[in-house]
Amino acid sequence: MSDRLLIATRKGLFQADRTGDASWTITRTAFLGDNVTLAFFDPRDASIYAALDHGHFGVKMHRSTDAGVSWTECTVPQYPKLPEGTEPAISPVTGKPYATTLKLIWSLAGGGKDQPGVLWCGTVPGGLFRSTDFGANWSMIHELWDHPDRLQWFGGGLDHPGIHSIWVDPRDHNRVTVGVSCGGVWVTPDSGTSWTCQANGMWAAYMPPERKHDPIIQDPHCLAACTANPDVLWVQHHNGVFRTTDGAKSWHEITAAAPSTFGFAVAAHPTNENTAWFVPAIKDEQRIPVDGKLVVSRTTDGGKSFEVLREGLPQSHAYDIVFRHALDVDNTGQRLAFGSTTGGVWFSENAGDTWHTLSCHLPPVHAVRFG
Amino acid sequence: MVRVAFTENLQRHVSCAAKEVDADTVCGALDAIFFHCERARGYVLDEHGALRKHMVIFINGNPIEDRVTLSDAVAASDEIFVMQALSGG
Numbered sequence: 001m002s003d004r005l006l007i008a009t010r011k012g013l014f015q016a017d018r019t020g021d022a023s024w025t026i027t028r029t030a031f032l033g034d035n036v037t038l039a040f041f042d043p044r045d046a047s048i049y050a051a052l053d054h055g056h057f058g059v060k061m062h063r064s065t066d067a068g069v070s071w072t073e074c075t076v077p078q079y080p081k082l083p084e085g086t087e088p089a090i091s092p093v094t095g096k097p098y099a100t101t102l103k104l105i106w107s108l109a110g111g112g113k114d115q116p117g118v119l120w121c122g123t124v125p126g127g128l129f130r131s132t133d134f135g136a137n138w139s140m141i142h143e144l145w146d147h148p149d150r151l152q153w154f155g156g157g158l159d160h161p162g163i164h165s166i167w168v169d170p171r172d173h174n175r176v177t178v179g180v181s182c183g184g185v186w187v188t189p190d191s192g193t194s195w196t197c198q199a200n201g202m203w204a205a206y207m208p209p210e211r212k213h214d215p216i217i218q219d220p221h222c223l224a225a226c227t228a229n230p231d232v233l234w235v236q237h238h239n240g241v242f243r244t245t246d247g248a249k250s251w252h253e254i255t256a257a258a259p260s261t262f263g264f265a266v267a268a269h270p271t272n273e274n275t276a277w278f279v280p281a282i283k284d285e286q287r288i289p290v291d292g293k294l295v296v297s298r299t300t301d302g303g304k305s306f307e308v309l310r311e312g313l314p315q316s317h318a319y320d321i322v323f324r325h326a327l328d329v330d331n332t333g334q335r336l337a338f339g340s341t342t343g344g345v346w347f348s349e350n351a352g353d354t355w356h357t358l359s360c361h362l363p364p365v366h367a368v369r370f371g
Numbered sequence: 372m373v374r375v376a377f378t379e380n381l382q383r384h385v386s387c388a389a390k391e392v393d394a395d396t397v398c399g400a401l402d403a404i405f406f407h408c409e410r411a412r413g414y415v416l417d418e419h420g421a422l423r424k425h426m427v428i429f430i431n432g433n434p435i436e437d438r439v440t441l442s443d444a445v446a447a448s449d450e451i452f453v454m455q456a457l458s459g460g
Contacts, residue, residue, distance in 0.1 A: 054384065054414070055425060056380075056423065056425040056426055056455035056456070057381065057384060057414040057415075057423065057426075057455070058413060058414060058417065058423055060384075060413075073410065076413070078418035079418055079419075081418075081419045100419075101417045101418055101419060101421075102417075102418060
């Protein structure tokens, strides 16, 4: 059970701790005024990583080994320079050259339990990197970057494609699944040496009919897996919710999601493969909660039905959107938290049945993580 | 000697004091600075050595022309100033 919550926001990193009376209080801040785009807690060594986007000064990463008291800047992944005389490839969708420099750190994940210091990092514009020394050095996974299908990826809400979800199979740390917007779901069985796109069953409402079912242009907004049964993964896709029960070999659409099927975030129950949470909204052209009511939807039967959870959440003129990394569940499946674009943070200690406000006036929230 | 100075805004993230260095290009001048302050390199330049999109470098008050390889020439008594552009961020 987690008693600490990391909240990465447009204007700093906030740490909230659970107090004895079961309330949560912000106890520490870091990087105030700076754009903290992601936070990651590594349970293997209790370190915290914070990714920042300074805008003018570029993308940075910091690590804390003392629960956020002090921070040390790490190196960041570096994209390879094109050989002399080589022009960058042109995106068939935008007609513009693909970017070849780091734009955003969009996902961080630890390697296997038996791999201390191994980290995976997904980035915009689409590079996947691996470190074996706690982020001191990074190596690009060239087999994915150089895969010919990578050149068909394109940006969703961002100008460039990016890897926002990384799932390292707890049974076999060589098997890694990543989610790409817009580029589908990719799986490696051998730590990145070989890759296959495994998004069969997804469909894209935004594409012309000939390409709707093409796996390599799907837009999974977020991917989450059940730790106890890693063959069960959930995806909040741009135009729906999808689930696989065979390790991403095939996906099936879940149409019962309510009150809508659009959203960014998904959290998977760590031990119950049939339970997952979403924060739905009106689809892409509006991106606001349905009827101005902020709700969380939960399925406990593998997606056959959904409960709409609203107790404790604002139900009038609420226009909070919850980004893909801004919903998290702890390792018991009982504690959840999410943060919104309008600076609200809510937590639940009963699997989402009731919610409590942690704050309603933080900066826009990019990510929340228990740790 | 060429004088190189950095925006105050950079100092909040990484200390990088003004310094006089021996160099005949902007690239050479920055290399001389970053030799003693490697962490600052990544705040000013991208991973390929080009000037970051929302940064700007002046020589005696005039913006440099080559933002990719920083080949603009400098001479003794020139002043290089590195700052954030009023865009982006």
